[in-house]
Amino acid sequence: MKTAREIERRILQHLHGHRSRIHLTQIHAHFLRHHLHQSNLILSHFVSVCASLRQMDYAHLLFLQTQHPNILLFNSIIKAYSLSPPSHNSLHLFSHMKKRRIWPDQFTFAPLLKSCSNLCDLNFGKTVQAQVLSLGFHCFRAVRIGLVELYVNCGKLDDANKVFDEMRERDVIVWNLMISGYCKNGNVDMGYNLFKEMGERSIVSWNTMLSCLSKSGREGEALKVFHEMCHSGFEPDEATVVTMLPVCARLGEDDVGQWIHSYAKSGKLYEKHVSVGNSLVDFYCKRGLLDAAFTVFNDMPLRNVVSWNAMISGLAFNGRVEEGLALFDEMIKKGLTPNESTFVGVLTCCVHSGLIQRGKDLFSSMVSNHQIKPKLEHYGCMVDLLGRGGSMKEAYELILSMPMKPNAALWGALLSSCHNHGDMEVAEVAVKELMILEPRNSGHYVLLSNIYAEKGKWDEVEKIRLLMMKRNINKSAGQSIIR
Numbered sequence: 001m002k003t004a005r006e007i008e009r010r011i012l013q014h015l016h017g018h019r020s021r022i023h024l025t026q027i028h029a030h031f032l033r034h035h036l037h038q039s040n041l042i043l044s045h046f047v048s049v050c051a052s053l054r055q056m057d058y059a060h061l062l063f064l065q066t067q068h069p070n071i072l073l074f075n076s077i078i079k080a081y082s083l084s085p086p087s088h089n090s091l092h093l094f095s096h097m098k099k100r101r102i103w104p105d106q107f108t109f110a111p112l113l114k115s116c117s118n119l120c121d122l123n124f125g126k127t128v129q130a131q132v133l134s135l136g137f138h139c140f141r142a143v144r145i146g147l148v149e150l151y152v153n154c155g156k157l158d159d160a161n162k163v164f165d166e167m168r169e170r171d172v173i174v175w176n177l178m179i180s181g182y183c184k185n186g187n188v189d190m191g192y193n194l195f196k197e198m199g200e201r202s203i204v205s206w207n208t209m210l211s212c213l214s215k216s217g218r219e220g221e222a223l224k225v226f227h228e229m230c231h232s233g234f235e236p237d238e239a240t241v242v243t244m245l246p247v248c249a250r251l252g253e254d255d256v257g258q259w260i261h262s263y264a265k266s267g268k269l270y271e272k273h274v275s276v277g278n279s280l281v282d283f284y285c286k287r288g289l290l291d292a293a294f295t296v297f298n299d300m301p302l303r304n305v306v307s308w309n310a311m312i313s314g315l316a317f318n319g320r321v322e323e324g325l326a327l328f329d330e331m332i333k334k335g336l337t338p339n340e341s342t343f344v345g346v347l348t349c350c351v352h353s354g355l356i357q358r359g360k361d362l363f364s365s366m367v368s369n370h371q372i373k374p375k376l377e378h379y380g381c382m383v384d385l386l387g388r389g390g391s392m393k394e395a396y397e398l399i400l401s402m403p404m405k406p407n408a409a410l411w412g413a414l415l416s417s418c419h420n421h422g423d424m425e426v427a428e429v430a431v432k433e434l435m436i437l438e439p440r441n442s443g444h445y446v447l448l449s450n451i452y453a454e455k456g457k458w459d460e461v462e463k464i465r466l467l468m469m470k471r472n473i474n475k476s477a478g479q480s481i482i483r
Contacts, residue, residue, distance in 0.1 A: 015045055024055065028062070038067055044076035051080035060089070071102055079111035082118065090115035091124055106137050113146030117153045125150045141167075145174050152181030172202045179205070183212030192221075201232075207239045210247075219247045223256070236263060238273040245279040249286040257283050261296070271301050278306045285314025305339055313345035321349040325358070340372055347381035351388065359385045373403075380410050387417025392426045408437045415447075424451050442473050 011031050014023075024046075031042055043066060050059035063069065063077050074097045081090040094112055097104070109132050116125035129147060132138050144167055151160035164170065164178055175198050182191035195201075195209045206229045213222035226244055230236070236244070241264055248257035261280055264270050270277035277300040284293035297303070297311050308331045315324035328346045331338065338346075343366055350359035363382050366372040379402055386395035395414055399406050411433045418427035431448040438444060445468050452460040468474075 011042055012045055015042075015049055024050065024053065024058065037062075037065070040066070040068075040070045040073045044073045047073070047076045047080050051084050054084055056080060056084050069100075069102075071105055071108070074102060075105070075107045075111070078108065078115070082111035082114040085118075087115040087118040091119075091121070104131070104135070106140050106143070109137055110140075110142035110146045113143070113150050117146070117150040120154050122150070122154045122156065125154070141169070141171070145177070148174050148177050152177050155185055157181055157185055157187070172198070172200055172205060176202070176205050176208055180208050180212070183208070183216070188212055188216045188218065201234075203234055203237055203240070206234055207237070207243060210240065210243045214243055214247050219251050222247050223251060223253065235267075236260070238269055238276050241269060241276050242279045245283040249283050252287070254287055254289075257287070270296070274300065274302050274304055274307065277303070278310055281307060281310040281314065285310060285318065288318055290314065290318055290320060305336060305342065308336065309339070309341045309345055312342065313348065316345050316348040316352060319352060321353040324349040325353075338370060338372075340375060340378070343372065344377050344381065347378060347385070351381055351385045354389060356385060356389045356391070376404060376407060376410065379406070380413060383410055384413045384417070387414055388420075390421050392418055392421060392423040396426050396429065406433070408434055411437065424455065427451055439471065440473060442468070445473060
């Protein structure tokens with residue numbers, strides 16, 4: 001006959017050997033049958049497996065049925081909630097633990113700080129830090145990393161730097177946290193300086209720096225860091241590829257982009273990661289290399305709505321609108337659900353091809369067929385489409401019917417169409433709206449003044465001139481490249 005410890009060991013082996021909800025219930029039944037449902041050791045492992053399967057409701061239910069939970073079980077469920085939302089449950093459990101007079105140990109605080117970080121709850125985090133100091137756990141590496149992450153996520157870089165400076169041994173994780181923190185808070189130079197000081201780097205370090213430089217508009221430096229990374233023996237991963245392809249597109253570095261494509265293909269990155277294939281499609285479309293984009297698109301073993309959107313938009317902006325519309329039709333036939341970005345792309349196809357009725361039908365189908373509420377971008381496409389077709393009144397009425405306030409870009413699109421088709425009446429309305437939205441833009445005043453002059457309304461011309469003087473708005477001087 002097996003002893004309780006042998007049964008316990010056997011249950012743990014089964015628990016970590018199977019990863020599904022069905023196996024969880026089977027194992028639960030197994031330890032119930034052997035009267036081990038109050039074993040803190042089994043329950044702590046059960047909670048960890050539940051967290052990995054995102055079954056925290058199940059884990060919490062078993063925890064509530066435990067008569068005498070110990071620190072091992074509390075640590076396990078606090079950690080589980082720090083990794084699986086809702087993170088605030090970690091804080092409630094910590095308070096509950098203290099009420100039961102169960103003392104925290106060195107393994108309690110790191111996940112607790114992680115939850116505070118996830119919630120950006122600085123007040124609770126400081127309370128935890130005070131207890132860490134009072135209990136003497138501030139020297140533990142995981143706790144210090146948790147404090148740095150908390151302060152970084154809450155934007156308290158001075159406090160994070162203080163903890164960072166006090167650390168005798170700084171591993172790559174804490175360096176990455178500090179670099180990311182400075183960059184996210186707008187101090188990219190400080191983040192870059194820290195990156196240069198690092199003795200040891202991981203692929204995460206390189207990707208963090210590349211992403212920060214790219215998002216800050218410092219593409220040239222990002223490309224330099226990318227080359228340095230490759231020369232240092234680090235192999236790009238999917239995050240590197242997704243970051244660097246837009247950089248190559250903006251810099252016009254086709255050779256580097258194509259090298260990344262070859263690397264991704266040889267490493268089967270876009271077979272494993274749909275985001276890599278999507279980035280390659282987007283890169284080639286932005287560089288006007290539509291055939292290459294189509295090749296990647298067709299070779300992708302898995303495509304999501306982003307893949308289709310990238311290809312449709314790329315075709316639209318490169319003038320191959322019929323193919324873009326055909327691709328949209330194919331997408332619908334395959335049963336894929338379009339989203340807001342899909343309709344921006346396909347409506348742009350209609351704008352460039354002048355297909356007014358098709359555009360109207362698609363715009364209408366957003367709500368009727370796909371339950372998508374049009375946003376400013378969609379209204380902008382329709383105003384542009386109607387305006388280019390000479391239907392200024394209809395475009396104006398569409399603007400008035402919008403559930404949101406039109407922006408300057410929308411009125412500007414209408415105004416451009418009015419100029420092209422000579423509709424001074426609607427143009428006058430558009431310019432007046434633009435003067436409200438952009439009161440310091442002298443061009444709007446000059447334009448309205450010109451409209452009145454063409455109509456012979458000289459009194460109105462004078463009013464515009466006086467209004468510009470009153471608001472201290474000067475007409476921009478004309479410029480010429482002729483010397």
